[in-house]
Amino acid sequence: MKKVFVLMLLCLFTSVLSAQISAKPGLRVGANFSNFSHTDFDYRTDFYVGGFVALQLTDFYAIQPEINYSRQGAVADLRYYDNGTITSFEKDIEIEYLSMVFINRFSFYNVNMHMGPTFDIELNSSVPTNIDFDMGVTMGIGYTLPMGLTIEARWKRGLFDVLETDDYNGTINTVGDNNANNVFQLGLAYSFKAKGASK
Template sequence: MKKRILFFIAVFTVLNLQAQISVKPGLRGGFSFSTISEMHADYKTDFYVGGFSEIKITKIYALQPELNYTRQGSNNVARNYYDERTRSEQVEYLDLEINYLSLSVMNKFTLPQGIQFQAGPTLDILLNDNLAVRKAQNDLGLVLGVAYALPSGLTFEARFKKGLLDILSSDYYQNDSNNYYLFGDYNTNINFQLGISYSFGK
């Protein structure tokens, strides 16, 4: 008897969840502001664009797989080197470009007022770059974000993405004459995103 009751409870729970679950495809895009940690450099301004599928499980929680193209890197990275031709120490400033195809799974929590909190992991697959000495081919990262969702499906988003893998050799870019700048051996991607998304369907 108890087994039958548990069986009916399980069936009722599954049917109830299926009734609540909805899937909406969507598009997202905006500005990307990125740099590389533990190096003297400026932020690189570029863009990101992608698509997603919002799987709404409850009124406040949704799971959102995403596929994004993100242009990242860092500007004005100082490189100190010895010029054999002039036999002197030289400094050049390089703009580093790293472009990824990002596979992300976001957990979205939406309050009744439309305010969202987003968090999830991302796998960044390297498409191309201009790094002279690269360590990690791809990257793993964590994404945190806040957003404001309108009933129309339009959402304004702000996200922070932090890479976890050491992506380049700082020894190649380090400028030893600028000792007051911070240079380290753990150089990771730092990326801020500011943009919009739109989900189709009601």
């Protein structure tokens, strides 16, 4: 009898949950301010653009898978010693990624918190890299306006050593080991009308 009762509760819970789920597709666009850990390189400013589907499971919680095109990297002010002479030049380090993000979104009134894992596939790079993909963690905060537009600020930190450190030996820049992606994002997201059952 207990098993039947538990099964009935599970079926009821599943039915209620399914009835409340709504899917909100949307678009994201904004600016990247990126660098690498364990370097003294300057931040590089570029952009990201992508799309998402927010699956609203409860009033305050949604799962939001995203696919983004993200241009990252850094600006290196390289200086070499050569026979007592210092030669300086600026090097633009650009890496392009197809970024897949799985955001857990918690909303409190118009404020929402973002947290989740990322998986990036390298599309192109202006310098040699150690690895052609990256994994990381994204955290952020957003404020949603009544018309569905959200102002977002996020921080994405990679887990893997991206740069070929040996390429920067001989410079007087600080380039240590484990040069992971470090990206701050500031942008906008827009959600379209929800598809599915209304709450």
